[in-house]
Amino acid sequence: MAAKGRQYYGRTAPRKTPSSTLVLLVLIMLSLLIVILLSLGILSIPSSSAKGSPKAHDLSFIAHNSIHFGGGDEGSRDQWVEVISWEPRAFIFHNFLSKEECEYLISIAEPHMEKSTVVDNETGKSKDSRVRTSSGTFLARGRDKIVRNIEKRIADFTFIPTEHGEGLQVLHYEVGQKYEPHYDYFLDEFNTQNGGQRIATVLMYLSDVEEGGETVFPAAKGNFSSVPWWNELSECGKGGVSVKPKMGDALLFWSMKPDATLDPSSLHGGCPVIKGNKWSSTKWMHVHEYKV
Numbered sequence: 001m002a003a004k005g006r007q008y009y010g011r012t013a014p015r016k017t018p019s020s021t022l023v024l025l026v027l028i029m030l031s032l033l034i035v036i037l038l039s040l041g042i043l044s045i046p047s048s049s050a051k052g053s054p055k056a057h058d059l060s061f062i063a064h065n066s067i068h069f070g071g072g073d074e075g076s077r078d079q080w081v082e083v084i085s086w087e088p089r090a091f092i093f094h095n096f097l098s099k100e101e102c103e104y105l106i107s108i109a110e111p112h113m114e115k116s117t118v119v120d121n122e123t124g125k126s127k128d129s130r131v132r133t134s135s136g137t138f139l140a141r142g143r144d145k146i147v148r149n150i151e152k153r154i155a156d157f158t159f160i161p162t163e164h165g166e167g168l169q170v171l172h173y174e175v176g177q178k179y180e181p182h183y184d185y186f187l188d189e190f191n192t193q194n195g196g197q198r199i200a201t202v203l204m205y206l207s208d209v210e211e212g213g214e215t216v217f218p219a220a221k222g223n224f225s226s227v228p229w230w231n232e233l234s235e236c237g238k239g240g241v242s243v244k245p246k247m248g249d250a251l252l253f254w255s256m257k258p259d260a261t262l263d264p265s266s267l268h269g270g271c272p273v274i275k276g277n278k279w280s281s282t283k284w285m286h287v288h289e290y291k292v
């Protein structure tokens with residue numbers, strides 16, 4: 001009886017067990033195997049980030065990650081935005097200004113250039129400094145149609161209303177002149193009374209610079225040398241993630257993180273000009289309306 005029973009079991013069990021139960025069992029075993037392999041790191045789930053889209057601190061994608069804009073009413077120049085860094089958040093808007101606009105800003109500023117000052121971090125007052133050796137002047141916000149047009153474009157690009165911006169500052173750096181690394185946000189009470197903290201900066205290059213004069217972010221996260229223009233940078237420029245000045249280009253960077261805290265990785269400087277002349281124009285944007 002016992003032997004017969006064994007025979008019976010051995011011969012007919014596979015046929016009598018519903019095949020769906022078997023399939024289920026196999027599937028459970030396979031799932032377990034996959035879970036074990038995943039947990040051991042032998043298998044990995046393919047994700048879009050593994051297929052070429054950039055990681056936050058991977059700067060090697062810079063040349064390829066651009067959004068193209070049509071010519072539109074901005075004339076026929078080619079405009080596109082490049083991500084330079086995510087820490088700090090920094091972007092280049094290529095050909096933001098036309099050549100005529102660059103020349104116009106220089107022409108209205110040139111008769112009024114004065115030695116640049118820095119803000120004293122304790123008193124909040126302007127003072128002369130060896131860390132900033134350029135000359136510059138402020139242009140009143142909305143002073144004329146061309147300036148209003150540029151300010152509107154800055155508002156469109158940054159999603160910050162024109163009323164939150166200080167007047168444009170035009171700066172001139174000659175050979176040897178520079179601006180040591182600094183923050184655009186304030187650490188004193190005095191300078192945040194009007195408009196609150198500075199949240200973002202748009203730095204527009206009004207001229208090309210033959211050598212040097214880069215805007216450098218020494219505290220940026222990522223591999224500085226992976227930018228495509230690495231070999232064209234000055235020694236100073238190689239000290240961080242750097243942007244080479246190009247007439248008409250605008251650099252946007254944020255002094256505050258998306259969680260509204262100050263971003264120390266926004267530390268930036270203007271490298272000494274080695275050859276040529278550097279003209280630039282800065283728009284500082286505040287958290288609230290900036291009264292003029």
Ligand SMILES: *[C@@H]1O[C@H](CO)[C@@H](O)[C@H](O)[C@H]1NC(C)=O
Nearest residue numbers: 119120121122123186187188
């Ligand atoms: C102001 O700057 C000086 C020198 O750069 C520094 O030693 C000092 O701690 C700063 N003060 C504040 C309040 O940040």
Ligand SMILES: *[C@@H]1O[C@H](CO)[C@@H](O)[C@H](O)[C@H]1NC(C)=O
Nearest residue numbers: 060222223224225226227230
């Ligand atoms: C940084 O990037 C450069 C150029 O892509 C590469 O040669 C170098 O090995 C990278 N360095 C590190 C530490 O990843």
